[in-house]
Amino acid sequence: MLNSDRQGIELIRRNFLDLLKQHQIVPISVLEQKFDPECMYALGQQTSDAPPNTVIQEVVRGYRYRDRVLREAQVIVSTDKTR
Amino acid sequence: MSRAIGIDLGTTNSEVAIVENGKARVLPGENGDLILPSCVGLSEAGKLLVGRDALRQYAAAPERTIKSIKRWMGTDHKTTLGDRTYLPHEISAIILRSLKQRAENALNEPVTQAVITVPAYFTDAQRQATKTAGEIAGLEVLQIINEPTAAALAYDLRSEDTERVLVYDLGGGTFDVSVVEITGEVTEVLASHGNNRLGGDDFDRALQLHLKRRFQQEHKIDLPDDPVINARLLSAAEQAKIELSTHSFTTVREAFLATKGKTALHLDFELARTDFESLIQPLLDETLAAIDRALSDAELSAEDLDRVILVGGSTRIPLIQQLIESHLGQAPTDGIEPDLCVALGASLQAGVLTGAAIDAILVDVIPHSLGIAVAMDTPMGVMPGLFSVIVPRNSVIPASRSEVYSTFADNQDTVEVEVFQGENAIAQENVPLGSFHVENLPPKPAGTLQIEVHFDFDLNGILTVTATEKGQGQKQSLIVNDNRIDRLSAHELRQAQANLNQLFELDETIEVSAETTTIDFSPELIQLIEQATAKLETLEGESAEELQSLLDQIAAAPSDESIDLEVLQSELEDFLYYA
DSSP states (O other), X not given: OHHHHHHHHHHHHHHHHHHHHHTTEEEOOOXXXXXXXXTEEEEEEXXXXXXXXXXXXXXXXXXXXXXEEEEOEEEEEEEOTTO | OOOEEEEEEOXXXXXXXXXXXXXXXXOOOTTSOSOEESEEEEOTTOOEEETHHHHHHTTTOGGGXXXXXXXXXXXXXXXXXXXXXXXXXXXXXXXXXXHHHHHHHHHTSOOOXXXXXXXXXXXXXXXHHHHHHHHHTTOEEEEEEEHHHHHHHHTTOOOSSEEEEEEEEEOSXXXXXXXXXXXXXXXXXXXXXXXXXXXXXXHHHHHHHHHHHHHHHHHSSOOOOOHHHHHHHHHHHHXXXXXXXXXXXXXXXXXXXXXXXXXXXEEEEEEEHHHHHHHHHHHHHHHHHHHHHHHHHTXXXXXXXXXXXXXXXXXXXXXXXXXXXXXXXXXXXXXXXXXXHHHHHHHHHHHHHTTSSOSOOOOOBOSSOEEEEEEEEETTEEEEEEEEEEXXXXXXXXXXXXXXXXXXXXXXXXXXXXXXXSSOSBXXXXXXEEEEEEOOOOOOOTTTSEEEEEEEEOTTSOEEEEEEETTTOOEEEEEESOSSSOOOOHHHHHHHHHHHHHHHHHHHHHHHHHHHXXXXXXXXXXXHHHHHHHXXXXXXXXXXXXXXXXXXXXXXXXXXXXSOHHHHHHHHHXXXXXX
């Protein structure tokens, strides 16, 4: 039951994302990417196993419209453990 | 003749404006933003970032990002960025250079002249540092003017009668209140007060705490002190604050903030403007106290004010307007965007100076008394180290005054002239500006050798002090910008400009190389391919073949124009979704 609810919501989400994509609005993919100050807003740093300056958490999803940043992604970035 | 720009070089944000066809307008950046955050940084690859891009990386790379450099202007505070250190005016130069570039792109013509604003309380050293920053950025600084003066200019207060105006400036991180007097073409700053650590950011944080308390009341558990939760609450707070400037109520809705056992907890409630107002009231009371101090310094009462002007984005908060209105007994003048007002006023002055429409000449005043340390006869005997004012504060600039002093001891052969600025009767309690000696004085009895000390304060706020021994005419002088930030020699200036150019050029080359290495795949597609590659290992038989074939086609896409990448991408998406 719970499982199917979830699938339903995901389906709606997918339809919605498709609709956005038709209008050339696409989510900015950030996880495990290098931090990019042109489309990501850093909220903070956390130590992690990931290489430094890599996005380890997406707090708010960002979107692009064509080649413009519609909304910047808000992210948390990894930092060197040794520091 | 090229046109001159007006620049509001702020602590948090900066803007650049120009007069066109008699009207001032703020020039937008490439993405249409009128405001440039006063933030400078280097990306991980060493690319220079100015404005929003730099601000975005602040929390991720504080060691490579600088903000609020204005607080350090005129000092020798060094900041490290990449492999070299910078003085505050060098960082400001980067911001100014970026604003210059913005103006040139928007106007499609070179821009070489500017008027730059500074707070009314800025010392000479801070003004000189600002001017030097402009020069390094490749701008001829026509004039440094006070922010409240610029704001008043934006409202075109140029009546023949004397108007006394109070300018209340509450920005993102700083607060100033100034009382200025405008008579025809002359603007004088009568008094200035403030708190350079108070602004809209404080309101956001107060509201953020309030949201946390609301959550606690509702769900009976404390929100964990988690950076993600804090960040979400802070942006929710900022949004709510902005909403409440135009609405009496707003809904704060943040889903899945935390969990209690297996239940997800959300924040969903209606926030009234009055709730927000009671949170910020204590902070605003502080600003009202500053108004009173400024008025008493100017020896005026509220009734003497002809007009009140609000500057800075935070003054959009209705409570601020109400409090000021009831406190001063008159409604503030509005109509100009409060965060653009200063830049617009600066551009009007720039226009006037370059002959765009010469109907006013701005005259500024000296914000602090200037004088020297002397020994004086007092009822308690001779006291050394007292402050003798030569140019009183609020003298109209340019100011040129002298006083005559005499030697203190018999056969005294040297005098030291120590220059200070401030209002304290004890010289040392004021801000030291520098000192110099006049030597080899002829032997004379105490009190008979006369030294004339002359102060000359020019339009750019540069002070020249000259001491002349009256008898033989020996002369020594000192140019006070600051001991640490001297006016740059032509050579030093060229060097600083070259360094800055290099930074900006480096920026361009990196941009180009970045472009050549990007492949035609969108980040979204790249992520899909990664997912697919991982998925491939778990699949067998037909589905594995199907996926492999999709991946092969995508890989071939860049070299084969007949392949429609979008179609492939959506096929891949579907495959991954249903697999």
